[in-house]
Amino acid sequence: MQWETVIGLEVHVQLATRSKIFSGASTAFGAEPNTQACAVDLGLPGVLPVLNEAAVAMAVKFGLAIHAEIPEVSVFDRKNYFYPDLPKGYQTSQMYQPIVGAGVVEITLEDGTTKPIRVHHAHLEEDAGKSLHEDFHGMTGVDLNRAGTPLLEIVSEPDMRSAKEAAAYLKAIHSIVTYLGISDGNMAEGSMRCDVNVSVRPKDQEAFGTRAEIKNVNSFRFVERAIAFEVERQIELLEDGGKVIQETRLFDPDRDETRSMRTKEEANDYRYFPCPDLLPVVLDQAYIDHLRDNLPELPAEKRARFESELGLSAYDASVLSATREMADYFEEVKDVCGDAKQAANWVQGELAGALNREGLAIADSPVSAHQLGELIARVIDDTINGKAAKQVFQALWNGQGAKADDVIEAQGLKQVTDTGAIEAMIDQVIADSPAQVAQYRDAEPEKRGKMIGYFVGQVMKASRGTANPQQVNQLLKQKLDALC
């Protein structure tokens, strides 16, 4: 049977506010355990929450970025359950009236095509603390530094049909929140985590199959792997005549499998009710308009502009707009060198390769966008040839020179375009290669094209790479053909 996969994602994004969503304690990552938890975060008797306006603004910005409706009134609810890292015995969240209504996120697939994924809603809530099970001799330690960190939970519709689409959606969310500057998007530090709802159904069936929810998947790669495993598990189960049960599962990246955590029957009754300690959030239109007017250019808009105004391919536009850092870098390179296509080729080619080799993010590139732009400008104005340009790039990467021009000067890489000088080198090479010249002369005329490569190489070598390759080619051909 042909099966179709149906996927919905709940993405939790930690918002980059300085203080917590309901208290003044810092949200900085990595502090000593329990040093960033105040009386409110500890849930001490008598404390009350006060909403952080910055978190509201960030949530609304996200809503505007995905063209969602922003309701005038949203309400915080309590989600009640007991857990040691949940100090109050309830999580303050938004169940019935979330801050962001229905919206759409456009994803780009590998072939460059796009697909809209609907967002059901996004709501604000507080993060819990962390339970630490190691180093406590069989006991559990609790670190409440994270408790009260603002989260935006973005709930998609079940619109994704493959692990690749799910990963693309997660990347699109990542790109939107980092563009907006509302999250650092650092998945390794838990700034973005997601719960994946997966089900399968026969290809032409309309009704959804029973879904399993995979909790707390925290990397793009894990999302794909967890889905791949889960889809296979469900299909196998169904094809063997079994049934998928609605349950919560955990992904184990070490074993590359998902495991049952609890079934629907064991699920908590969270007893949601409106939090009486917080007033409803009422947003006036002027506030929303102000945030809208100050939104940065978003990935989809940038991608469209890269295509239409800069003439980039859909693929290039998508890659170069994927993160704000990437887009900013590319745009500076382009502005300095004046050629979008060259800039795109360099950023995705030489630069991306070097970054990958060293495992660096673009923000940490040793070659600045300005340096790279100047380097490309020297290729465009024929000061250096492509080969030399790569040498210059490597030198800049290694810190051997502050500017491309300095490196070109110091290493004598300036391209030789003087016909007389090139001719002299050609004459020397021809004189030094009688055997090859003889072969060339004896060959069928149509095979000579390939044989010329040897001579080009020799001349380039003689010029230490600085001769203009087109000129070398042209002059060599004339001279060799004259010998035939």
Added chain:
Amino acid sequence: MHDKTLAELARSLDAGEFSSRELTQHLLGRIDRLDGELNCFITVTFDQALAAADAADKSRAAGKAGPLTGLPLALKDIFCTRDVRTTAGSRMLDNFISPYDATVVEKLATAGTVSLGKTNMDEFAMGSSNENSHYGPVKNPWDLAAVPGGSSGGSAAAVAAGLVPAAIGTDTGGSIRQPAAFCGITGLKPTYGRVSRYGMIAYASSLDQAGPMARTAEDCALLLSAMAGHDLHDSTCVARGVPDYTEELDTPLAGLKIGLPREYFGDGLAPEVEAAMRDAVKAFESLGASVREVSLPHTHYAIPAYYVIAPAEASSNLSRYDGVRFGHRCDSPSDLIDLYKRSRAEGFGDEVKRRILIGTHTLSEGFFDAYYKKAQQVRRLIRQDFLDAFEEVDVLMGPASPTPAFDLGAKKDPVSMYLQDIYTIAINLAGIPGMSVPAGFVGNRPVGLQILGNHFAEARLLNVAHQFQQATDWHRHRPAFAEENA
């Protein structure tokens, strides 16, 4: 000294008749002698009180005394106090010392008051007789066989017994007004949002409100002026200017329109209490007020609505007492669930457990709409009843409680205890302010007149109560217990 009102004590301190230290020592002495019998205090802060009195005397000598400087009071043990344990009347918090002061505590300290200690109360403010305290019941100084009312029973009894001239209570369904009535003192529950709840241990967050309990309306006005006001730590505390509540006390009542809710004078009201109410109303008429009957048609839904909403909020508010970070923890738990179960089973008393169970049930999937949502709808209707009534009249009056104080141990059935709050509970649901002022006796047990006003009409309420106290002397009666032990 222990007979005087706050206003009188302030004048004596100003006149140098005695110092705050002398006053404080005198009252601490009385507490030491008498509270063994009454059990008004859970914790008495002898040393801190004397230090605060000395500081007050110093600032008075420096000419920096405000209206409350050097005046002693007591705090219901529901207000978090740094360095002094805060139990909320529960075994759960027997060992709890808050690292911060409640906003009310801070404001009263800033005003120069001297706290003598933390008063007894029904556990987590759940009760109407003070019999639900882990620290034992409080006796009513008017009749040691009677309850003082609850949940602020310790505060009310301490004032009535002359252990302290004033105390701070909290009122979620009548917990200031009913004990004030039972103990023959004056108590005010302000408008919801008038006084910060930060640092006041939550029972039912949408209903809880702190207020003053004292001998006179004037004293309540002095205290409310210091307690009220916006607090950045409490989103439900209203950003609205705080008047000097003593300023309007002397406004004559001529032209005052009083409404008597028909529903507050029906079945279940003791005839002697009703007679006291009628006498009080006559006194107001002689002061120039006009009286008419009004209706609050949804009154009989108030208790059911309250016993859905309050336990629902309580079940969530009390989840933090889990034995993990503070409070009672059972011995050698075998695992996490055992830790939760035993810590909570041992830490909470029966009434608290009952309300947690009720609240957990009404919020459960499948029951939420029928209970919680419906109760919130009823709550809006109750509120509307009052708003409609205040279109017609300035204040409403009626009994604070259907009977005077009942005997200790008399009410074993929780529902009969819940019905005690029949006249007070709707006021919290509506969020309006209400007072109880002494208005007579049934035998040796006091009767309280309840006066209700529209949202933020505290100044008017205090004015009405003060004028009543200028015309009557019920508030000047002292229990024999206090006089014998003078």
